[in-house]
Amino acid sequence: MASRSRVALVLRRTRISTAPSTNPLRPLSQIRWQSTATTEDAEGVAQGTTGTSKTIKFTSETYPEIKRDSKFAEITEDHVKFFKEFLGKEASVIDGVTKDATDDIEPFNGDWMRKYRGHTKLVLKPGSTQEVSKILKYCNDNMLAVVPQGGNTGLVGGSVPVFDEIVINMSRMNQIRSFDDVSGALVVDAGAILEVVDGYLAERGNIFPLDLGAKGSCQIGGNVATNAGGLRLLRYGSLHGSVLGIEAVLPDGTIVDDLSKLRKNNTGYDLKQLFVGAEGTIGIITGVSILCPQRSKAVNVAFLGLESYEKVQQAFKAAKGQLSEILSAFELMDNQSQDLVQQVTKNKRPLESEHPFYCLIETSGSNSEHDNEKLQSFLEDVMEKEIVTDGVVAENETQVRNLWGWREGIPECLGHWGGVYKYDLSIPISELYSLVEETREKVAKAGLMGDTDEHPVVDVVGYGHMGDSNLHLNVATRRYDKKVEKELEPFVYEWISKRNGSISAEHGLGLAKKAFIGYSRSDTMIALMKQIKKLYDPKGIMNPYKYI
Amino acid sequence: MAALRILVPVKRVIDYAVKPRVNKAQTAIETSGVKHSMNPFDELSIEESVRIREKKSYPHGVDEIIAFSIGPPKSVDTLRTAMAMGADRSIFVETKEGEEVEPLAVGKVIRELVKREGINLVVCGKQSIDDDAGQTGQIVAGLMGWGAATQASKVSFGEKGVEVEKEVDGGTETVRSQLPMVITTDLRLNEPRYASLPNIMKAKKKKIDKISAEELGVSLERRLKTLKVIEPPPRQGGGKVDDVDGMIAKLKELGAI
Ligand SMILES: Cc1cc2nc3c(=O)[nH]c(=O)nc-3n(C[C@H](O)[C@H](O)[C@H](O)COP(=O)(O)OP(=O)(O)OC[C@H]3O[C@@H](n4cnc5c(N)ncnc54)[C@H](O)[C@@H]3O)c2cc1C
Numbered sequence: 001m002a003s004r005s006r007v008a009l010v011l012r013r014t015r016i017s018t019a020p021s022t023n024p025l026r027p028l029s030q031i032r033w034q035s036t037a038t039t040e041d042a043e044g045v046a047q048g049t050t051g052t053s054k055t056i057k058f059t060s061e062t063y064p065e066i067k068r069d070s071k072f073a074e075i076t077e078d079h080v081k082f083f084k085e086f087l088g089k090e091a092s093v094i095d096g097v098t099k100d101a102t103d104d105i106e107p108f109n110g111d112w113m114r115k116y117r118g119h120t121k122l123v124l125k126p127g128s129t130q131e132v133s134k135i136l137k138y139c140n141d142n143m144l145a146v147v148p149q150g151g152n153t154g155l156v157g158g159s160v161p162v163f164d165e166i167v168i169n170m171s172r173m174n175q176i177r178s179f180d181d182v183s184g185a186l187v188v189d190a191g192a193i194l195e196v197v198d199g200y201l202a203e204r205g206n207i208f209p210l211d212l213g214a215k216g217s218c219q220i221g222g223n224v225a226t227n228a229g230g231l232r233l234l235r236y237g238s239l240h241g242s243v244l245g246i247e248a249v250l251p252d253g254t255i256v257d258d259l260s261k262l263r264k265n266n267t268g269y270d271l272k273q274l275f276v277g278a279e280g281t282i283g284i285i286t287g288v289s290i291l292c293p294q295r296s297k298a299v300n301v302a303f304l305g306l307e308s309y310e311k312v313q314q315a316f317k318a319a320k321g322q323l324s325e326i327l328s329a330f331e332l333m334d335n336q337s338q339d340l341v342q343q344v345t346k347n348k349r350p351l352e353s354e355h356p357f358y359c360l361i362e363t364s365g366s367n368s369e370h371d372n373e374k375l376q377s378f379l380e381d382v383m384e385k386e387i388v389t390d391g392v393v394a395e396n397e398t399q400v401r402n403l404w405g406w407r408e409g410i411p412e413c414l415g416h417w418g419g420v421y422k423y424d425l426s427i428p429i430s431e432l433y434s435l436v437e438e439t440r441e442k443v444a445k446a447g448l449m450g451d452t453d454e455h456p457v458v459d460v461v462g463y464g465h466m467g468d469s470n471l472h473l474n475v476a477t478r479r480y481d482k483k484v485e486k487e488l489e490p491f492v493y494e495w496i497s498k499r500n501g502s503i504s505a506e507h508g509l510g511l512a513k514k515a516f517i518g519y520s521r522s523d524t525m526i527a528l529m530k531q532i533k534k535l536y537d538p539k540g541i542m543n544p545y546k547y548i
Numbered sequence: 549m550a551a552l553r554i555l556v557p558v559k560r561v562i563d564y565a566v567k568p569r570v571n572k573a574q575t576a577i578e579t580s581g582v583k584h585s586m587n588p589f590d591e592l593s594i595e596e597s598v599r600i601r602e603k604k605s606y607p608h609g610v611d612e613i614i615a616f617s618i619g620p621p622k623s624v625d626t627l628r629t630a631m632a633m634g635a636d637r638s639i640f641v642e643t644k645e646g647e648e649v650e651p652l653a654v655g656k657v658i659r660e661l662v663k664r665e666g667i668n669l670v671v672c673g674k675q676s677i678d679d680d681a682g683q684t685g686q687i688v689a690g691l692m693g694w695g696a697a698t699q700a701s702k703v704s705f706g707e708k709g710v711e712v713e714k715e716v717d718g719g720t721e722t723v724r725s726q727l728p729m730v731i732t733t734d735l736r737l738n739e740p741r742y743a744s745l746p747n748i749m750k751a752k753k754k755k756i757d758k759i760s761a762e763e764l765g766v767s768l769e770r771r772l773k774t775l776k777v778i779e780p781p782p783r784q785g786g787g788k789v790d791d792v793d794g795m796i797a798k799l800k801e802l803g804a805i
C-alpha cells in the first residue's frame with residue numbers, strides 16, 4: 001500500500017502546511033518551560049515562545065493585596081515523609097521541601113498564559129482514587145492547602161498555586177475504564193488527556209462531546225472541573241448535559257461514587273452537577289462517565305470572508321436556517337486575529353485578499369452527498385446575496401485541519417509577544433463585536449498600542465464561538481502592564497454587566513475573575529454558592545484564594 | 549510556436565489523512581464509507597498548470613487546461629475540484645465501482661486523448677497514493693515518443709526549452725526537454741490553493757465530456773491479478789515506566805542488560 005508516500009506527504013505537509021501545524025498544541029504546556037521551546041519547530045506556532053517560567057512574575061508580587069492565609073500549615077519534612085511512604089514510587093512525589101527541585105517543580109507553578117506563578121514546593125501525583133482520598137484526608141487533618149491540577153491549560157489562573165499550596169497533579173490517573181458502544185457511555189479516569197480519549201473513541205466510531213484547542217494537553221477531569229465549552233458546544237451541548245456521572249473525593253477523604261452510566265436518573269438532587277465547573281474548590285474529580293455521540297462520517301469545512309459584523313450575523317442566521325441539523329461549528333475571527341496568526345506562523349492565508357471578518361463553518365453528518373449538497377447550496381446562496389465576500393471549501397482532510405488551524409491556533413499565537421489579557425464573555429449576539437471595537441479604540445487612545453517596543457499592546461483582537469454568543473476579547477501584549485489592565489478593567493466588566501452578559505462564558509473564575517463575579521451574579525446567588533463551598537470544604541483547603 | 553494545451557490526469561483516491569484498512573476477504577482496501585479526495589500529487593499538477601497560465605511563464609501562453617479522470621462515477625467530484633482550482637474543462641472515462649485500471653491502459657487512454665485534443669504538455673502526478681504504481685507519466689511518454697521529466701520540483705520555460713528540476717539526494721538535477729513532453733510532479737513543486745467559492749460556482753458551469761474506453765479504442769482488460777492484500781504487522785505496544793529504576797528493572801526483565 002501507499003504507506004510510504006503517505007508518510008512522505010505527512011512530513012512534507014508539516015513543512016509546507018498553510019496553517020499552524022495540524023496539532024500545534026500537544027506538547028505546548030510542557031515545552032513552554034524548556035529552553036528548547038524556541039528552537040522546537042522553525043515554522044510551528046511554538047516558535048518564539050520566550051524564556052522559561054522563571055521570567056513569570058510571582059502572583060504574590062503581581063497582586064500584593066492577596067495574602068497567604070495563616071490558618072494553613074507550612075509543609076514540613078514530616079508531611080513529605082508521610083506522602084512518600086504511601087505513594088511509594090519516586091515519580092509520584094516531586095519534593096522541593098527536603099531538597100532543591102526548582103527546575104522540576106517550575107512547570108507546575110506557572111500557568112499556560114505565563115501570567116500566574118506560585119511558590120509550591122511539593123507536587124503529588126496520585127495513581128488511584130484511594131490515593132487521592134488518603135492525600136486529601138491527610139491535608140484536611142493537617143490544614144494543608146491544595147490545588148488540583150489537570151493539564152494546566154486553564155486560562156484563569158485556577159490550576160496553579162498562589163503561595164505554597166500542594167499541587168495534586170492528576171496525570172498518572174489516565175486510564176480508560178470502560179466504553180459501551182451501544183449506549184455510548186464512556187468511563188474514564190480524570191487524568192486522561194482529551195486527545196487520547198477522542199482517538200480511542202474515533203477508532204470505535206464515536207466522538208468525545210467536547211473539543212478545544214488545548215486537546216493535546218488538557219484532561220477530562222480539568223475539562224469537567226472548568227465546564228469547558230469548546231468548539232462544538234453548538235452541536236453536542238454543554239458538559240452539564242453529557243456528563244452522566246462523576247467519581248470525586250471530598251477534602252475529608254470521602255469518595256463520592258456517582259459514576260452512573262444512566263441517561264436518565266431523577267432520584268434526588270443531582271449533586272454531580274456541582275462538580276461540573278467547580279474548578280477544584282469542593283473536591284477532586286477522579287473519574288467521569290460521559291455520553292459520547294456517534295462520530296460523523298462526513299465532515300465539511302468552509303472558511304469565509306465577510307465585510308462587516310452585520311454580514312456575519314446574516315451568515316450565521318442563514319447557516320442555522322439552511323444547514324440546521326448538520327451545522328456543528330460556527331466560529332468567528334476578526335482580521336486582526338488572523339493577521340497575528342500569520343505573523344507568527346508565516347503561513348499563507350487561505351483567502352487571497354483580506355477581509356474584516358472570517359467565519360469557519362463546519363458541518364457534520366452521516367451522508368456526505370446530502371451534506372455536500374446542503375453546504376453547496378448554502379454557500380451559493382450567501383455568495384449570491386453578497387452576505388459573504390469570498391470563501392474557500394476544504395477539499396480534503398488536510399485542508400480541513402489547516403483551516404481549523406487558523407482558528408485553533410489563535411490563543412497560542414497571541415502569546416507570541418509575551419502575554420495576553422483574556423476575556424471570555426457571553427454577550428447578546430447583536431452587540432458581540434462592538435466591545436472589541438470600543439476596547440481597541442480605548443487602548444489606542446491611551447497610547448498603549450503600537451508596533452514598537454515602548455507600546456505594551458500589540459493589538460486588540462476578537463474571535464470566538466459565534467454559535468454560542470461567546471466572544472474571546474484578547475489583548476496581545478509584549479508584557480503584562482498595570483497601565484493596560486487599568487484601561488481594561490473594570491471597563492470590560494461594566495460593559496458586560498450593562499448588557500446582562502457573563503464575564504466568564506466558559507473559562508471559569510479561577511484567580512483572574514474571582515473579584516468580578518458580582519458583575520454577573522447577584523449577592524443572593526453568591527451567598528448560596530458560598531454555602532455550598534462551606535458545606536463541602538469546611539476548612540477551606542481546596543484551591544484557596546480563588547473562585548468565589 | 550503554439551500555445552500550451554495541457555492535459556492533467558487526476559485520480560480519486562482515499563484521502564491521505566485516512567488510515568486505509570484491508571477488507572475482510574483480504575482482496576482489497578476497504579473503500580465504502582471512507583473519505584476520498586484528489587490524489588495529492590494531482591493537486592500539484594493542476595496547481596502548476598494554472599500557475600503557468602497565471603504567471604504567463606510560457607511565452608506563447610496557455611490555450612487550454614483539460615482535466616481528465618478515469619474511474620468510478622464519483623470521480624466527477626474530483627474533476628469538479630480540478631476545475632474549481634482552474635482547469636477549463638474535463639474529460640471523464642467512467643468505469644465500474646471497484647474496477648481498477650492498470651497504468652498501461654490509463655496510458656493508452658491518455659494517448660488517444662492527447663491525439664484528439666492536440667495536447668502538447670501532459671502534467672501528471674509522479675504516483676497515485678492508492679496503488680503507488682508510479683508509471684503512468686512514463687508510459688504516456690513512451691507511447692507518444694515524448695520526453696518525460698519526472699518528479700519535478702520546479703518547472704521553467706527558457707530560450708532553449710522546458711527546464712525541470714528534480715530533487716535528488718543531496719542536491720538538484722536539472723533536465724531540459726522540448727515540447728511536446730510529459731512532466732510528473734513531486735511534493736516540493738508548489739502549494740496547491742484552496743478551491744474558492746466563486747471558482748467552485750464557476751466550475752459547476754464548466755463542461756465534463758464523457759467518453760468510453762471503447763470509443764477511444766482502448767481495452768481496459770487487466771493483466772495483473774491481486775492475490776492478497778495484508779496489513780503490516782501491528783506495532784508492539786510500548787510500555788511506560790515511572791522512573792529510572794523502573795526502566796532498569798524492565799530492561800533486566802527483558803534480558804536486555
Ligand atoms: C489553547 C487553548 C484553547 C482553549 N480553548 C478553550 C475553549 O475553546 N473552551 C473552553 O471552555 N476552554 C478553553 N480553554 C481553557 C480550558 O478551560 C482548558 O483548556 C481545559 O478545560 C482545562 O483542562 P486542564 O486539564 O488543563 O485543567 P487545568 O488547567 O489543570 O485546571 C483547570 C481548573 O480545574 C481544576 N481541576 C483540574 N483537574 C481537576 C480534577 N481532576 N478535579 C477537580 N478539579 C480539577 C483546577 O484546579 C483548575 O481550577 C483553552 C485553553 C487553551 C490553552
